[in-house]
Amino acid sequence: MNHVPLLSARGLSKRYGARIGCEAIDLDLHEGEVLAIVGESGSGKSTLLGLMSTQLDSTTGSLRYRRRDGVSVDLDHLSEMERRILLRTEWGFIQQDARLGLRMNVSAGGNVGERLMAVGWRHYGKIRNEAQDWLARVEISSDRMDDAPTTFSGGMRQRLQIARNMVTRPRLVFMDEPTGGLDVSVQARLLDLIRGLVAETGLSIVIVTHDLAVARLLSHRIAVMRQGRIVEIGLADQVLEDPQDPYTQLLVSSVLQV
């Protein structure tokens, strides 16, 4: 494991006029690491995810990423072209609302194959085979390959979104409440799938969730956000079993036991 962080934020802030989205975020993500960002609605966790994934521009601060070729790049000073290449070849993004992460009128196979074409695959048979492989890995049967995701359930759409992202073998995937709004049985299946992908591929993930149980099952570390700041960060089990910050203690003690 390389000890130089994969992604490194320093003093990252986002202000909307006088309102704070995120303030003074220092955060390192390492290779193979799953980092959960937790907090209540409006705590700034989605803003932070947007900043880290360059979907939002920061007001101040810096963000560096170590590419597959070992070169560390300053993400604030990337040209639009370079940024797009990075998004296509090294990163993935799983949206809570699958409709934002998929092309709803393109077939499932097309949704996956499209990403391969974007990185230069040209041979139709190979693209179709690779797409079929990934659909199988996310448990979408081949007889649904030519159906559009409009005909899929919520859980299937999320699995398709994962296949679409994973087919280009990203090193880093950002996830925004990927299990939000799903039935618990569907959620369990998705968590199982994500865990398997991390174990097999050494993928790094930044996942935003308000569900502490999801954070615990998936992540190595948890960052707790409140009012745009990280109030506590540490090993997932430590943050949940021995929280130090008053707000984390409140958050943890507010979870209903099953």
Added chain:
Amino acid sequence: MQSAAAEMLRIENVSKTFTLHLRGGMYLPVVSSLTLHVNAGECVALNGPSGTGKSSILKMIFGSYLTSSGSVLVRCGDVFVDVAKAGPLEVLALRNSTLGYVSQFLRVIPRVACIDVIAASAREDGCNENEAQARARSLLSRLNLPERLWGLPPATFSGGEQQRVNIARGFAAHRPVMLLDEPTASLDAINSAAVVELIRERKAAGAAILGVFHDASVRDKVADRNVEIQPVERSEVCD
């Protein structure tokens, strides 16, 4: 392999105090000035009434509780890592190479079959898929878990069955330092005996084991030494 005398775990002057912010910043001391060590091939039992912080001690060593003061030294190869001062990544690396922990409760992803839960632990220990499955099957049969349950997720299992899955998971990875928190709490005599055998085998293989065993007969069969944990003076102080 470590020589029989090698010190694997050394706890020096360790204290733990919770600060309960929801109780007006009340300080709750749970462990005070504890010092102990465990050698390779040795099992040490933490004894004392409940509520004296025995589980907290194990959690501080595993890193799921922070240590308020003192040092928690775990041997990793030729060096000692101080868990009390180590960062999250160091603690994770220590867990992946050195520290095993069998907690009182099983915590797994709901849908995964119990045999896969255990095999995953063996894979993390460096086994290939076949070895991992073989290790999982062997542990489950030694712990008398009916084979018809192996393919099912453990969520619906009884307390004793879940605990056996938890133990199998803990023992599927051969870690040089093992922490056992009441591993036989909900087991009958036959299954307790199976756990005793597993502990003896790990000791013979050179593992250093620190455990909490409420069951005195199990403790007497596995522990080489006992450490009595004194209740901490509960002078509950507010800010």
